Each structure stands twice: as C-alpha cells, then as structure tokens.
Amino acid sequence: MSRIGVFVCHCGRNIAGTVDISTVVEAAKKLPNVVYVEDNKYTCSEVGQDVIKKTIEENQLNRVVIGACSPRMHENTFRKAVASAGLNPYLLEIANIREHCSWVHSDDKEKATAKAIDLVKMAVAKVARHQELFPKQVGLTKRALVIGGGISGIQAALDIADAGHEVFLVEREPTIGGRMAQLDKTFPTLDCSACILTPKMVDVAQHPNITLLTYAQVLKVSGFKGNFEVEILQKTRLVDHDKCTGCGSCWQKCPQKVASEFDFGLGNRKTIYIPFPQAIPNKPVIDTSNCRYIKYQGWEKDSKGKKPPECRICEKVCPTDAVDWGQKDEIINEKFGAIVVATGFKTFDHTTYGEYGGGRYPDVITGLQLERLMSASGPTEGEVIRPSDGTHPKTVVFISCVGSRDDHIGRSYCSKVCCMYMAKHTIMLKEHDPDIQSYVFYIDNRTGGKGYEEFSRRAQEEAGALYLRGRISKIYRDGPKMMVCGDDALMGRPVQIAADLVVLATGMDPSDGVVELAQTLNISYDTNRFLIEAHPKLRPVETQTSGIFLAGVAVGPRDIPDCVAHGSAAAVKVVGLLSQDTLTTDPMTSIVDPAKCVGCFMCEDVCPFSAIYRETTRDGRPVAIINETLCTGCGLCVASCRPGAIDLHGYTNQQLLAEVVSLCR
Amino acid sequence: MMDKNIVKQIRDKAKELLSNGTIKCVLGYETGTDGMNARPAFIYEPEDVDRLIFDNTCTHNLSTYLRDKRENPVAIVVKPCDARAINVLLGERQIEREKVFIIGIVCQEVVQVSWGELSHDAQMRCKICNQHTPVIYDFLIGGPVDESAPKAEPPANVTAMEGKSSGDKVDFWSGQFSKCVRCYACRAVCMGCYCTVCFVDMLDPEWVGIKIATPENQMWNTIRAFHLSGRCIGCGECARVCPVNIPLDLLNMKMEKEVGEHFEFVSGLSSEEPAPLASFLKDESLGIGE
C-alpha cells in the first residue's frame, strides 16, 4: 500500500503567480493513496529539501510527488533529497507545473490551475506504480586495445599508457607509423615528418605499459564495455623477434627484390625486410609470398618452371639464428575494458580516372608518391626525378580533388588535406630546385586552419606556384612531355601545359577491411565506409557501442594536428572509463519476463545497442535477456514486444497507462 | 468437388512419411460431421491416412497448429496462402524448418464454408488471390498455374471503406464492434496470434477494460489488427469464424495494403526479409513528422 506525499512548489512567483497553489493542494489531498500534501516557496532550496526529508520520516511516506519545475532541471536534486531520507531515490515523480504549465499559461490562471492539478494527478497515479530500483556494479578490465598504429593510434596509446593503464597496440603492417611515416615534411611548419613521428614510435616501443603487436589483426570481439574479449591473429614473420637484434645483415644479403609497398613501387625492398629504416619494431619479417626458400619448399616435380634455388641466405648470415622457418600464425586471446579504433586511410586509387591516364603514365604520380621521392630516406634519397626516365622535372602540374568532391566516382566528401599538401609540395619543390615551375589546378583552395591561409599564400607568392581554377579534361603523352589540357575557369579559356611531372592530389579512402572490422565490433559506418561517431558534435570520439572509441581519419578526413587531438580525446574517454573500479549501470533499463517471451527476438532486431541476447529457459524455450550494462533504457524493445514480455523500469506500461487513465476517467 | 488424384497423392505421401518415421503426425483435412465440409485432421498412424481428403472446402489455415506440434517433426498440408503463413512463423522463429514437412497444394480457390451448407461461391479473398502455387514446400501436388495474372488490386470493400466519411466509418465500425462478444475466436484461429498472454487478457497493465462494450471491443479489434499488420497473410479465417459476422478481414486487408504501400512489403513471401516494423529506411517520410 503506497503512502504518497505531494509537495507543491511556488517557485517564488514563477508558479504561484499563475497557478492557484492552495487549490492544487486541496485537490491533491483527495487523490488515491495521497496521505500528505504541503506547499513550499522553493522546494529545491536547502529548506525545501529538509522539509521533504523530515516529512518522509514523520509520515512514513514511501512515494513522493513534487510539483515543480521540469524534471530535466531538478530530478537528480530531489532524488538525492529523497534518498537522504532513506527512501529509494526512484520512488519519486515530478509534475512539471512550471515549464509545461505556469510559464506557458500565464494568460489563463484558471486553466493553468486545472492543468497543474491534472499533472499532479498523473504523477500520483504513476508514482504509485514506481518500484525501488538499484544500480548494478560490474567489474572491468583496466586495459585498453588500440587498433591501428598510425599517428592517431600512437597518440591514443601513449596517452592511455602515460595515465597508468595497460595498452595493447595492434598494427596490421610490419611497422607502426602509418601514413605519417611516408611523409617527408608536414604543413604548415615544414618540419620533417620522421623527426617528429619516430620519437613517438620509439616511445611506444619502450613504454612499460604498452604491448606492441605489429603484423597482427583483430579477428573476433565479444563482451561489452569494461569487459571485451578479443581474439588477435599474430601473423608469422618467420623471424624470432626475441632473438633478432635488427642488425640488418639479412636484408642486406637477401637476393630477392620486390617492389616496396611503402614507396608505392617507386623503389624496391627485399623479401626479408623492414618497410623503412626507422621502422618500429626495427626487426624484419619474411614476405612469404616472394621468399625463394618458401617457393623452394612449395615446389613440386609436376609444378611448372624449374626448381628455385634453396637460398636460405638470411638464415646463414643471421648471427643469432633468429630466422625460424617453423614459426606459425598465432592466436592471442586478451581481455580489454575499452577499445580505440584508429584504422586510418589509404589514398584514393586514381586509375579510376581515365582522363588522367588511368595509371598508364609513370610520370603521373600521387601526392604520397611525391612525398617518397622528396624524402631523404626514400627510393631516390630525396632526389626528385621522373619515374619514367630519371630526369629532373622543371614543369610540375598539380591536380586537386582527385577522388574528392566528385559524385561520379562516389566520393562526395572533401579530403580536407589536399589543398594544403599541394601548397606544401610546391614550396618543397622550389626548395629542391629553384627552376621548377608548379601549376596548381584547383576547384576551391581550402585553407581553414591555423597558419594555413598564410602558408598557401607563401606557395603562390614565394614559391611562385601558379594557381589555376579549373578541372583537367585530359592528360596525354607527347614525346617526353605530359600534355595537361584543362580550362582556366576564371579567365574562361582553355589551357594546355606541357608538364614534366603531374601530381594528383589524391583524396582519402578508409583503409581496406574497415567494414569487416566495424561489423566485428558492431559499430556503424557511413556510405563512404568512414566510421560513425555517437554524436557528430557532442560525442565525436564515442560510438553507439559503449566502450568502443574512435580516433583519426577512420572517422573522416583530417590532418595530423586534428588526428593527434582526436587520439588524445579518445584516450581521455578511455582513461575516464578505466579509472573507475567498477561500472555503475543506470537501473532504468529494460527487463524481460521470460514467462511471457515467445522468442520472436524482434527486440534483438531493433535494439541499436545489441543489449539483447538469447537464453534458453529451463523448459527449453529460447527467450530474450537484457544486458543491463549495454541497455540505455530507450524502450525501443518494449514497444516492439507484441507479447508485452519486455518492460522499461521507470516508464513501465503500467505507469504510462496509469497516467493516461488517471487523466481520462 | 474432390480431386481423387490430389487426395491419393496426399495419402500416399502421408503414409510414406509416417511409416518411415520421418514424422510423427500429419496435419491435414478430413470430412466433417455434416458430411460435406472439411475439418482439420491429425493423423498419427499410417493406417489412418485414408481419412485425409482435400477439396475446395478446406478453408482452415492449418499452420495455426504448428506451434502446438513443434516438439516432434510433422507434415502439414498447405494451400498457397497457408504456405506464406509458414514463412511468417519461420521468420518469427516460432517453428524450425527441419521439423516441418510441407505438402504444398496448388490451389485455385476455396468456397465459403458454413456447417451443414454446401456452397459453390469462392471466398472473396480467393477472387483477388494471385498466388496459386505455394511459396514454400517440400512436396508439391498439382500442376503449375499461370501466375501471370495482374497483381491483385486492393479489395474493393477496403477502398470503399476508405472512401467513407469519418462519421460513416464510425457508424459502421461501432455497429460492428457492438456485436462483438469477445469470444476471441479470431485470435484463437489466427496463426499470427500466439502470444503466451494476449495484451487483452492482461490485468495489469489493463490495456482493455473487462467490459464487453463497444469502446473496449473497438480497442481490442484495433490492436488485434495492428499486431497483425505486416504479418497477416490474408487467410481470412478471423472473419470466417466470427460468430457474429464482423468483417475482421476488412481491417487486416487494410493494414496489409498500407504495409505494401509504405514499405513495399508483402508478408510471408520469404522468411528471410526483415519484418517491416523491425526495420526502417532513413529517408522515408511516411507522411510523419516534418
């Protein structure tokens, strides 16, 4: 039997000025189960709250209704007050007689009062159906998983580790560093990319809290916020990194050359290799698809071609017998409390564009390829030469928005960094060779960012880059020259430039495999396969799957400073989560009555948070169960449950019906 | 008018399945006590298969019994409409495909059935039906049928009802619902109504008052129709069994029409397609909100 106390707040004149409080009080006294009614000047004040506490104790109230301002304002204040009187804080209901009544019906006191009475009546009917609710405590694994070893992932990993939590950093490639490692210099400061990145890479390798897993991939993820169980594949390197010292004799002696992925085919690497000199870990892997000995082992009598030599030179020259032909792929199972996804991007495949040569011309290259050409540690040791004949280009044409802002090839978005890196390139080329003349064909020159516009000016004014607004209709080879045909939209005339080198400002595509990963993690991605934040403005590093966070270009194009900030932001969220000893769950979640559940699992289909899983009852029926840690209390499942087996604590069908009925009858 | 050949095939298949132990029971039809109209039959022994018949009085949608019998593998005789019901039940994870052997029968029409009277008029739903071959079966009886017939128009009586004024609609429906005695035969006979506790029987929350009166009856019939929307395959059993002749199918057909127009969904064509109310398109407006 509920004993309800009703407290009607004047809120100074805010409510009392329009609503006749005494009438409301009298009406409230007549309501079922109401045993005490009182009005206060300011219920939310110290005094007001004390009155509530006192009254609850003196009148053994077990339910409280407060007619006052919006529950969005003071619900928590009053819950605390109720709790301090030893009552369960969820046995409280607030009738919003200010925002929804006095403040909007000041023109008709009579009707406002009548409405206030109804609102109190509804609250009383509802609160009678309230149940005691108790938050649950669940433990968590104080350890984070960062997926992706680019600058965003590195930053996130370091920040989490510095905060004192264990971190696993998983990278698919043989080294961390990501795209930033391939850059020569960074805009707008032109400091050398390697010089600022590699120290961070070293920190990762040396950090006591960080476990680095390169050449590895996340296979399976189960569990939930605070308690993820992750299955990681460590691909075989055929090199025992515990023995290996990274002396390098193996990759110097290895006779088998293959085109270097890191240099986009502009240079070669060996089959036992590190992608680039400052790679972390600085220990090689054997590329099994090209290694002679692997081929030798795989060779059979009837297979075509002659038997390859046995080779095994790397093994012979290795001073520490680190080469281990028997090494196998390994599955690593670990538990994590939080996950950061920083899978980054790949450059847009420009061969899509026939008019730019579709990849047929060696002297039509991408921005990243130019970076490799200019990099002192690159294939040409920093000498900018034409891939075709090794001559030094004098006329270089840049084409913007290749794979950006173009619906025809399904890339409506702007890749954000291209305008700036074109400017950077023109400046750097000028530094390499003062005789180089750069032409930049742009659509819009977007230079939002600290010092960016100034930097772009510098490209035009100091480096003398010629900016032409317009698209390129065609590129063709004419002798040694690349003829670039386009139009100068501002002058409104066609232009044709005989270039030595054409650089395409290729945009950003999400990395391969990101969709599969998103599905494993149960996070969503947009039509461009970029991952989706929980809220684009207010929750930029969270996902709708709590405990999983995002960092860097995986979410959408951004430049290095933004990636670093994003990585740190994600780290803060992770640290905030891991610094708790237990996770407290909001008790206003859904709950299933297994007796009523018919096992159609429509709830499972609609739940945006995968908070519903299946269980089999003792009598062998499959029924739905709610994971209270994941449930956000939206009630979507409740409304989708035909058999009425699911209900939502705090907003049960009984409670909402009680409100309707009390109002109508 | 019984087709000897169809009946023989049913009996032979039933005998075979029962004898070799593939199944425990056959859900089929036998002749009723009026000697003219069919009634559901449950055959457990091979020697009883000769009770099985099939003719155009076999109106019952036997899939409604499948949940009762889901413990053991069974065989079931289905018309094309009933076959769609099986897809619905599969889609809603109520039955296991491997436990049901579907004997599908190519069907032209069934006649209006009432005990003790033999009718020759096809049921209205059959007149607008263009699904004469079951969409799912393990064993098909009857030759292929020309399905090229134009897609069925929404039934005339639905469009007629839509055309009425609000006042006339209220008069019509309150007239109908005032007759309802809440015997729940419409629910009991429906393959889609299998909730452990129907919302109408719940005491708390009391969705529907206990009174057997027009407003309560309307609430019951409204929600019955709503709960079936996107799931009703139009077997028309609800209307057939109503002892006070409320045209319940008029509600269900309306809902299926809307489901089709809003979501381009036809219930029971496949068991894979997500239920219309368990899925959405971001950029559909449905005339809601703005």
Place this chain on the structure above:
Amino acid sequence: MPVDFQPKIIGFLCNWCSYAGADMAGTSRITYPSNIRIIRVPCSGRIDPLFIAKCFTEGADGVFIAGCHPGDCHYIEGNYYARRRFALMGDLIEYLGIEKERYQVRWVSASEGKKFSQIISAFTDKLAALGPRIKG
C-alpha cells in the same frame, strides 16, 4: 457542439528533444493553449502504438506525439522505428473513423520551443473546431 468546448489532448514527448523543446517554450514564456497534458517518455521509440488507441478509447479528443528529428535520435534509431509504427497506427485509426487531424506526430528539437507552441496552438484550435470525438 458547445462553443467553449475544451478538447482533451494527451501528448507523448521524448525526453531528449521534444520534452526539452516544450521546456524551452516554457523558459521563453511562449504561451499556448493549456489543453495538452504531457507524458514524458525516454524516446519516441518507447511509445507502443497501443497507447494511441488507448488514449482514444479512454476518451481523448486528440493525441500528440513528438520526438527528435530523424537522424538526431538520442538513441540513434528510435525515431526511425517509431515513424513506421505511427504511420501504420495513423492509417488504422483513420480507417476506423477517427479524423486524422486528431492524431499528430511531429519532430520537435530541444531548441524548437517556438515551433512546439505553434504546433500545439494549431492542433488545439483544429480539435476545438472538430468538436468532441465521442459525440453526444
């Protein structure tokens, strides 16, 4: 129909956008007719269409439902599912003779206090003009 007929309106508002929008109308002191009685729900996706039928059964003259604009749902997808349910329920009750003007579903954001008051004013006037749902 009595000239001073006061329609009984029940409103279901999602906590994050529309309820906040109604609060906004309050904080901005925008007056609107007092007939509506608001029931707070976490999400428009929580509203089982049964409530709509129940409100009319219990004698409401109008039912109003508001949620976050599509794409803005606090729970990501709630209002998308709600939209489908409400569309169907709307078709059904109209078919049963309840004028479709008696049933409104709108998207109202937390900042749209003005819009909320305008919608409610228009809705109330419309219902007043229609008269009691249960005649006599």
Place this chain on the structure above:
Amino acid sequence: MNKITSKKDLASWLDGLMKDKVLIAPAFVDNQSVFKHVANVAEITFDFKNTALSVKEWFFPATEPLFTIHQKDGDTTLEPIDIENEFVLFGIRPCDAKGLKLLDKVFLGAPTDTVYAERRDKTTLVGLSCLEPSPQCFCNSMGTAPNNADDVDIMLTEVVDGYIVEAVTDKGKALLSVAKLSNSKLSVPKIKCPTELQVKNVPEAMKSCFEDDYWARIADRCIHCNICAYVCPVCHCFDIRDYPTSEKTERIRCWDSCQSPGFTCAAGGHTPRPTKASRLRQRFYHKLLYFPERFEDFQCTGCGRCVALCPVNIDIREIITDVPKLGEKSATKA
C-alpha cells in the same frame, strides 16, 4: 379445442404490449437473425433459424454492472442495479426456453443471483415452435422438443393462417387477456428434429474415460476460442472486475469460458488446466457428467449452436456417440 390467433391479430396484440413493456423479438441484422429490442412489429421476423446467440444474454448479459460503489469523504455506499422495465421475450424457441430452465437451477438456487432473478421475474416468455429444425438440432435427445411448451409462459405454433396459442402459465394468461383469440379444431403438429441420440448411458460412460487420450485427439483440433461457451444457452461462467472512475466504481460481471487459458489461472500464475485437452475435457464433463450429477439434467438443450458455429467442427453429438464406445473399450481392456 385450441385457441388460435390470426397473424394480423398477433401483430396488433404485440403492438399493444409495447405500450408498457419492452418487446424483445427476433429480427435480422446484417442478414443474421438476432434477438433485439424492437420498436414496432414490422422489425420482427417470424421465420428464422436459431439465432447465433441464445436468449441467455437477456437474463445473463455479456457484461453487466452488479452494483456501483460511491466513495464520498471517507464513507462508502453501494448502489444496487434496479431493472425498471417489464419485458416480453417473443419468439423464443423451446431449446432456448429449456436453456433458461437449466440456468434457473444455477442462478435461482441458493444463493440466489438477484439481478438474474429480477430479470427473469420481469420477463414473460412467448415461445414459437420451430417447424423446420436445422440439421444440427437434437433437442429431442435433450428432453425437449421443437414445439415443447413446458418452459415458456405462452406457446405459439404457426399454422395455415395464424398461430395456435397455448397459455402455459398465469403470467402467460395475464398477458393474453388482451389478445384477440378464436377457437380452432387445428392441433399442434408433431415435429421432430433430425438427430436422435442415445444419451442414457452417457454420464456413466463418462466416468470411465477421463484419462482416455480421446480428449487429447479431439483437442488437437480445438483452437480454444470461446464460441461454444458464448453461444451456448446454458454455459454460465463469468468473471468479475472493478471499473473505477473518478466519481464511482462499477463492479462488472462479464462472460468467461472454461476454454480460455486464463480461466482457471490462480494468483501467481498457476493453472490447474494448462492444456487444451484438459480444458476441452472439462467442458464436456461439465455438460455430460457433473451438471447431471448435480441437477439431474444435461447441461445442454440440443440447440446445435456449438455444432454449427465451432470453427473446427468439434461436435458434441459426435462425442455423445463416441463416449459409450470408449467405455466399452476401456472395459474390455480391464
């Protein structure tokens, strides 16, 4: 010598009755014959097969308030339901009349159901013989007949140009005092209904086959709707619930059926009859064994409604015929 009245005179008699009494008579609604309040004789149909619902609803309505509860500052008052009008129920068939007789055994026995009693008391029954019983009819087997006058106040039997009128009770005589009657040599024809059943041994046989899986086999087909119970002139189970409003609370009684899963559901959710089979068996044991044991009569009038309206053709006549055989079967087993 029988009394006879012409169709014209019958009509004017009924017209007269309507002045101070409420007339309930068969009429067609949505081409289905039902008993309803009629405002003029033209509405009445004199030629009809049995109505879908029996006349029981006029004495034991599907829903009725038993009394209303008023609460005013602290004290509670109960307000009984009073039935002002007097009724004439015209056109009742002997099977339905027999039904009322059986309901009387239940509702008028101690403790008396006052609401039912008052309705019965204020209603005069004018019976109408059924000249062409339907194929589902078997009233003869249930101790009445298509023209049996035992259970009505006045019995009418249609003949060539009018109706033979029998005043059975004083109530009937009183009502007829204003009727225009003449003498006639015509006598009431003997009418039999198609089905004759051997019912004598049924209760005894029922005792021996409670555990027989016969019931489960019949129940296979049953969809446990409530049609059989609601159309039955004798089924009388009901449920009671309160309907509160801000002014008053009504205590409502409404029909219920032993076929619905919730029927025997106790607090806490336990149901003694959890299966369709157990519920279906209960129905027939009540009709063919328990009721006879208590009231020396079957709880069935042979009106055949359940036979004709059962969606899946569960036919009580079939059961009445089968049960004795089951008895023999189990006897031979033993």
